[in-house]
Amino acid sequence: MNKWNGYNLIMLLGSLSFAAYADGNWGYHQPEQWSKLNQACNGAYQSPINIDKTVKAQLQPLRFSYNSLIQSIENKGHTIQVDFSQGGILHLDDDQFVLKQFHLHSPSENQIKGKSYPLEIHFVHANARGELAVVGMMFKEGTDNAMLKRMWQNLPKKSGEKIKLTDAQPVEHMLPKDLSYYRYSGSLTTPPCSEGVRWVILKHIQEASKQQIKQFADLMGHPNNRPLQPLNGRVIVE
């Protein structure tokens, strides 16, 4: 290989690795590097946060019309994502947010009164204008969770693997009866870290067995929670 071709090859490799990096090749080992991918990750109103001091408000009761059935489970490398046959609806702010997917974090990303939980599910919704609303649901260690049990039978082991569920189950069954919640304005917790996300954190803490939590954590092989972000004057209401 002559000098010129060697130089070209290095340039090519350089641009390839940059492309891979810019295409979302981010990880949880260096979350402080995310702002190099997306400037938004340096924003002032980021998630997750510690829900500590709150303001009591007359919050509208949460209303879900979750008629959708769980269809498939996908290993996205940095999380497990669950998709549906039809989107359910979250009614919020006199608007309708369609359920797009839910995924999991272990340990929890948001904290409540400084407490981290071993598992947090994020239900991701979007309205007609593409604005996002995420509902966070915490799990503590306890009894077996029936919904997780059915889903966990078919966990896709490899990144990129997607498994279709034969035993369709309504997403609605995952929600607790007590729908009281905290609310704040934040961001996506992974690049591109876009802000303007309406965050709803359910106060009711669900239970999952130690084994169920471990199964997810082992599958990921590393914690998949972004560090807490500063409030920067934001108000959390309940």
Ligand SMILES: [Zn+2]
């Ligand atoms: Zn999430």
